[in-house]
Amino acid sequence: MNSLTAVIIEDEIISASELEYILHKFPSIIVKGLAYNCADGYKLIDETKPDVVFTDINMPKCSGIELAEKIKFYYKNTYIVFVTAYNEYAVKAFEVGAVDYILKPYDEKRIQLTIERLLEKKLYYDHSAFPLSDTIESLLSSAGKEKKCDKLCALSHGKTMLININEVYYCFAENEKNYIKTKNKKYITNNTLSEIKAKTNFFRCHKSFLVNIDNVKELFPWFNGTYKLIMKDDESSEITVSRNNVKKLKELLEL
Secondary structure (H helix, E strand, O other): OEEEEEEEOOOOOHHHHHHHHHOOOOEEEEEEEEOOOOOHHHHHHHHHHEEEEEEEOOOOOOOOOHHHHHHHHHHHOOOOEEEEEEOOOOOHHOOOOOOOEEEEEOOOOHHHHHHHHHHHHHOOOOOOOOOOOHHHHHHHHHHOOOOOOEEEEEEOOOOOOEEEEHHHEEEEEOEEEEEOOOOEEEEEOOOOOOHHHHHOOOEEOOOEEEEEHHHHHEEOOOOOOOEEEOOOOOOOOEEEEOOOHHHHHHHOOOO
């Protein structure tokens, strides 16, 4: 099973313990230790070499931002996740390449999304790179309220594009990459399907496909209890709805 090692750096003991308690609920996260200030936190990082550091921003003597800058200089492969009660630090989080930004009070579902993001990054992406579009999407989704987003980020010729949700027909994973499909084009995205699902109303018809129901042209029963969707794109793409998701589809469409 793919897993991550983590340390928590938080000057508020109760808050640190609460985060540790939540993280212990996820078998894919192994908490190697807690520290309550930057000096002890950096020493713990140096000793344990964790995959990810969960750090508060507002701490005495040394801020989480300063600590993150030091971590990224000496341990380029270490992921940073900020935890804070304030949302005005998003720009600074962007500048130091933070993977995510969690607001207090903690929300277990929000933390689960963060863990999924970290695991998929570890599995599919180079630890030494934090692409611009990936950071933008991370911050768009992490303002703490989990609002649905009306745009998705995609890559095209080295540039980051913003695609309106209603122009997306479906998203899919293939050969360890994720794609966004529009009417007549497909684009690579650095977001996982789980991240896209969290910010849209797309239907997860298969573990490798998300579908914009508004852009489905027709559907019909297929083999072994599955269904087939025909999309409105130029290719009239056919997408299978797995047997486990057929009931959810029928409930969604009130069939």
